[in-house]
Amino acid sequence: MTVTLFIPCFxxxxxxxxxxxxxxxLERLGHKVVCPEEIACCxxxxxxxxxxxxxxxxxxxxxxxxxxxxxxxxGSGSCGAMVKKFYPELFKDTPHAELAxxxxxxxxxxxxxxxxxxxxxxxGAKFPHKVTFHDGCHGLRExxxxxxxxxxxxxxxxxxxxxxxxxxxxxxxxxxxxxxxxISTAMGEVKCAAAAETGAEYIVSSDSSCLMHIQGLLSRQGxxxxxxxxxxxxxxx
Amino acid sequence: MKNTETTLxxxxxxxxxxxxxxxxxxxxxGSHGEVTAHAHASSPASxxxxxxPSVGASAAEQFDLFAKNxxxxxxxxxxxxxxxxxxxxxxxxxxxxxxxxxxxxxGELSNFASKSLGLPILLTDKGYDVQEMEKCDAGISECDxxxxxxxxxxxxxxxxxxxxxxxxxxxxxxxxxREQLVADLPAAFxxxxxxxxxxxxxxxxFITGPSRTGDIERILVLGAHGPKxxxxxxx
Amino acid sequence: xxxASQFKSRAxxxxxxxxxxxxxxxxxxxxxVVRDKRKAAFQSWESARQAAAETKWEAINHLDEHLVxxxxxxxxxxxxxxxxxxxxxxxxxxxxxxxxxxxxxxxKSKAMTSEEIHLNHALEKExxxxxxxxxxxxxxxxxxxxxxxxxxxSMHLTRGEIKDLFQKELGDAPSDSPEELTMVARxxxxxxxxxxxxGFTGGNFAIAETGMISITENEGNARLTAALPKTMIxxxxxxxxxxxFSDLALFLPMLATAGAGxxxxxxxxxxxxxxxxxxxxxxxxxxxxxxxxRRTELLADAEQRDSLHCxxxxxxxxxxxxxxxxxxxxxxTTYSGPVGAVITPHLRGLQDWKHLSNASTLCGACTEAxxxxxxxxxxxxxxxxxxSSSEPAFFEKLAYKIFAIVANxxxxxxxxxKIGWLxxxxxSLVKGTALDPAKAWTKTRDLPPQPLESFKDWWKNRx
Numbered sequence: 001m002t003v004t005l006f007i008p009c010f011x012x013x014x015x016x017x018x019x020x021x022x023x024x025x026l027e028r029l030g031h032k033v034v035c036p037e038e039i040a041c042c043x044x045x046x047x048x049x050x051x052x053x054x055x056x057x058x059x060x061x062x063x064x065x066x067x068x069x070x071x072x073x074x075g076s077g078s079c080g081a082m083v084k085k086f087y088p089e090l091f092k093d094t095p096h097a098e099l100a101x102x103x104x105x106x107x108x109x110x111x112x113x114x115x116x117x118x119x120x121x122x123x124g125a126k127f128p129h130k131v132t133f134h135d136g137c138h139g140l141r142e143x144x145x146x147x148x149x150x151x152x153x154x155x156x157x158x159x160x161x162x163x164x165x166x167x168x169x170x171x172x173x174x175x176x177x178x179x180x181x182x183i184s185t186a187m188g189e190v191k192c193a194a195a196a197e198t199g200a201e202y203i204v205s206s207d208s209s210c211l212m213h214i215q216g217l218l219s220r221q222g223x224x225x226x227x228x229x230x231x232x233x234x235x236x237x
Numbered sequence: 238m239k240n241t242e243t244t245l246x247x248x249x250x251x252x253x254x255x256x257x258x259x260x261x262x263x264x265x266x267g268s269h270g271e272v273t274a275h276a277h278a279s280s281p282a283s284x285x286x287x288x289x290p291s292v293g294a295s296a297a298e299q300f301d302l303f304a305k306n307x308x309x310x311x312x313x314x315x316x317x318x319x320x321x322x323x324x325x326x327x328x329x330x331x332x333x334x335x336x337x338x339x340x341x342x343x344g345e346l347s348n349f350a351s352k353s354l355g356l357p358i359l360l361t362d363k364g365y366d367v368q369e370m371e372k373c374d375a376g377i378s379e380c381d382x383x384x385x386x387x388x389x390x391x392x393x394x395x396x397x398x399x400x401x402x403x404x405x406x407x408x409x410x411x412x413x414x415r416e417q418l419v420a421d422l423p424a425a426f427x428x429x430x431x432x433x434x435x436x437x438x439x440x441x442x443f444i445t446g447p448s449r450t451g452d453i454e455r456i457l458v459l460g461a462h463g464p465k466x467x468x469x470x471x472x
Numbered sequence: 473x474x475x476a477s478q479f480k481s482r483a484x485x486x487x488x489x490x491x492x493x494x495x496x497x498x499x500x501x502x503x504x505v506v507r508d509k510r511k512a513a514f515q516s517w518e519s520a521r522q523a524a525a526e527t528k529w530e531a532i533n534h535l536d537e538h539l540v541x542x543x544x545x546x547x548x549x550x551x552x553x554x555x556x557x558x559x560x561x562x563x564x565x566x567x568x569x570x571x572x573x574x575x576x577x578x579x580k581s582k583a584m585t586s587e588e589i590h591l592n593h594a595l596e597k598e599x600x601x602x603x604x605x606x607x608x609x610x611x612x613x614x615x616x617x618x619x620x621x622x623x624x625x626s627m628h629l630t631r632g633e634i635k636d637l638f639q640k641e642l643g644d645a646p647s648d649s650p651e652e653l654t655m656v657a658r659x660x661x662x663x664x665x666x667x668x669x670x671g672f673t674g675g676n677f678a679i680a681e682t683g684m685i686s687i688t689e690n691e692g693n694a695r696l697t698a699a700l701p702k703t704m705i706x707x708x709x710x711x712x713x714x715x716x717f718s719d720l721a722l723f724l725p726m727l728a729t730a731g732a733g734x735x736x737x738x739x740x741x742x743x744x745x746x747x748x749x750x751x752x753x754x755x756x757x758x759x760x761x762x763x764x765x766r767r768t769e770l771l772a773d774a775e776q777r778d779s780l781h782c783x784x785x786x787x788x789x790x791x792x793x794x795x796x797x798x799x800x801x802x803x804x805t806t807y808s809g810p811v812g813a814v815i816t817p818h819l820r821g822l823q824d825w826k827h828l829s830n831a832s833t834l835c836g837a838c839t840e841a842x843x844x845x846x847x848x849x850x851x852x853x854x855x856x857x858x859x860s861s862s863e864p865a866f867f868e869k870l871a872y873k874i875f876a877i878v879a880n881x882x883x884x885x886x887x888x889x890k891i892g893w894l895x896x897x898x899x900s901l902v903k904g905t906a907l908d909p910a911k912a913w914t915k916t917r918d919l920p921p922q923p924l925e926s927f928k929d930w931w932k933n934r935x
Contacts, residue, residue: 007927009879013889014920016927023931035931041879046872048834050856051864054872058879141836169793173833178912180480180831185916186487186797187833216917247555248543251710251764255536258772263533266525266778266845280715281526282722288520289725290513290735306735342752361752367666367700387725387736399753400699404692404739422721430682430717437682439549439745439754440698443724445736448692452608452626453634453650455502461607461654462661463692463739 077139080109128158136207306388310446342398389445506733528781545683549745559589583674810838
């Protein structure tokens with residue numbers, strides 16, 4: 001099928017390799033991938049801050065651009081949640097209400113697309129390291145994504161997955177990280193400690209925004225644990 | 238118009254605000270904001286039995302469950318084949334704990350239990366001096382039910398000698414008949430409603446274990462203010 | 473200092489306090505273990521949650537009918553029911569009862585609504601002696617601080633701190649063993665129950681069908697408070713109603729499970745009146761004070777009305793990463809944690825308290841934990857939307873307008889990325905200093921390096 005891949009703003013600027021991995025994986029599976037140039041952001045930053053009018057200004061063109069997409073795949077749990085769960089809320093009682101619902105119905109987060117839509121769990125990947133998986137909160141609780149990344153990681157050759165005993169938000173939360181930096185840092189420290197306890201070399205996540213925050217703390221504290229996106233792990237051969 | 242408003246009681250003002258607010262309906266939970274239907278004809282909680290922890294079907298299973306739950310709660314539970322055995326066990330407790338006076342009430346079961354001890358008894362039924370009850374080593378009462386699901390006891394101030402008898406003395410002894418065991422919480426509430434409605438005792442209490450607190454470092458301590466010991470003797 | 477800036481500075485301080493973090497985590501860890509065990513014991517916790525949510529929906533969406541039924545049944549058995557539109561009225565009603573009874577000493581069992589209306593302070597000012605009988609409340613009362621958590625008031629204190637407190641205030645602290653310290657409190661309270669003129673309680677549930685108020689506790693202090701003094705006063709929010717007596721069969725074990733990881737709280741007691749004819753003890757008079765205090769405003773917000781379904785179990789506090797890192801006192805208001813962050817802007821003013829709704833990553837752990845399925849984290853978002861539309865912050869709104877223009881126009885977006893890449897060396901020069909625009913981030917975290925080729929650049933190049 002033709003997959004419209006929506007790479008969110010920070011992935012585009014800061015984590016292109018994660019996006020590139022998604023393209024390569026999908027093409028390897030035999031699908032045509034298109035990436036609309038015109039859309040850069042799902043509109044979540046103003047939305048989360050309560051500026052819904054400004055969020056609609058960003059999101060309406062996104063909807064228009066995705067109008068005819070066969071399948072929309074988003075490379076992040078939080079942006080996926082924005083389009084799939086929150087666009088219908090954002091556009092309720094506006095001319096875009098129906099379109100928002102339709103696009104939401106055709107939108108998937110990347111790991112969910114592979115496992116639930118395509119029925120694929122083995123990508124022939126090889127990543128011989130001990131890893132732990134961080135579930136981004138929006139993906140986990142808004143989209144119910146938990147089993148999908150694990151189904152994919154199970155089939156990565158040489159990979160050992162260890163679960164953290166404490167499951168909690170990493171503390172990024174978008175603008176929260178800048179508005180409440182000390183709380184954000186404390187939450188991140190709790191996450192890093194939970195990850196360190198597993199003895200994992202890598203923290204893997206579907207959400208590069210979470211990883212940005214976690215890696216920022218790990219680097220500043222000189223900790224050896226590394227972070228990597230799920231897509232990059234699945235694309236390693 | 239204004240005059241009428243200022244003479245409205247607070248009750249009318251509050252109810253007025255409520256009625257005004259409720260003119261707009263709120264969606265039913267789990268309906269994703271789509272449906273604003275009214276609630277079920279039967280109560281949503283009427284199937285609670287199917288969701289609460291499971292209870293065995295037979296009386297034997299239920300007694301086992303009651304015993305296990307009571308033990309987890311650090312309540313003492315003993316099941317006897319006869320009144321006489323119960324009386325003996327109670328005498329032993331009284332001797333072990335060196336009781337010198339007890340409090341109780343005038344009921345068939347509480348009488349046969351308390352009178353057999355040969356100790357001075359403070360009876361609550363016609364009123365009593367609280368300072369005198371405070372000197373008692375134990376309070377002996379009947380109950381309305383034992384609940385297998387929770388390992389707890391249901392008392393009312395009518396069935397258990399008032400409000401204080403089952404909570405002031407440091408050891409609360411409950412004398413129960415085996416027929417008083419009910420399976421679960423829904424059964425207990427149904428029983429109370431059947432037995433007492435509309436003239437309920439002014440206090441109904443579900444007692445689940447001896448008094449406890451976890452307020453200091455979440456460490457369990459028994460006997461915070463209520464009884465440190467709860468003993469259920471059943472025959 | 474505004475409550476928002478107070479919150480921020482307290483939060484920053486507490487978030488960096490590793491000792492505090494460790495005490496709270498240890499306390500909550502033991503709760504989590506038993507909570508999960510108790511939830512698993514349910515045949516279906518999720519079905520129970522749905523039924524509880526629907527029951528509360530029924531209660532709140534027919535609130536006037538239920539309150540009328542409740543009141544008429546209570547009054548039929550000689551309970552005096554008072555209605556208070558706000559805290560000042562409630563305080564005055566209660567104080568007047570005390571004056572009428574010429575009461576001097578009041579024994580209190582736990583009531584968060586009494587915290588909400590600052591009752592103790594008002595009564596003490598008038599010369600009444602008020603003693604908190606619940607151990608945790610007693611402890612924080614001695615420390616002259618508010619409760620730390622709506623269910624565990626002294627969660628933040630270690631046994632050593634409590635020992636020192638008892639030594640200082642009571643002259644009686646044999647050791648730091650929780651058992652011995654609890655016995656000290658038990659001894660102190662004994663005569664207070666017996667000699668108090670008035671017993672004061674809160675209420676967990678009010679049953680419309682049978683005209684009862686149900687009180688949940690572990691210690692037995694509320695039972696004693698409702699048994700011994702001649703006059704009993706109960707203060708309760710109007711939202712505590714349940715339609716039927718049998719609803720308690722569901723709510724009592726759910727409250728215990730979610731709130732404390734117990735199958736049932738030790739004492740769950742339903743009161744339907746003062747001492748009735750033929751009863752041997754109990755208060756001669758029972759006054760029930762029903763409190764609005766802006767709950768009707770929350771009721772009028774149909775989108776967030778379900779926050780009145782709250783049964784005050786505290787489960788959302790326990791799972792909230794913000795609460796766990798900043799603690800209950802940081803919120804600076806009676807109701808903390810997620811439910812507090814949702815309702816406080818409604819009960820105390822949106823613009824003054826919106827910062828509580830802002831201080832969240834919207835992770836949703838609260839909504840998942842809530843036994844009555846309140847849509848907590850979405851309400852935080854709605855509060856933000858409401859605050860921004862009624863009084864938008866000028867610069868923030870402007871920043872998003874600019875962001876929208878940049879995001880929607882590929883040429884601007886491309887330019888923005890190039891500028892970001894080019895200014896990286898500059899950024900590392902000013903990192904952490906006052907000139908650093910990313911200071912909020914770089915104070916504790918490294919910024920990710922921005923690659924020269926963005927994803928869109930790569931995509932364009934391969935076409």
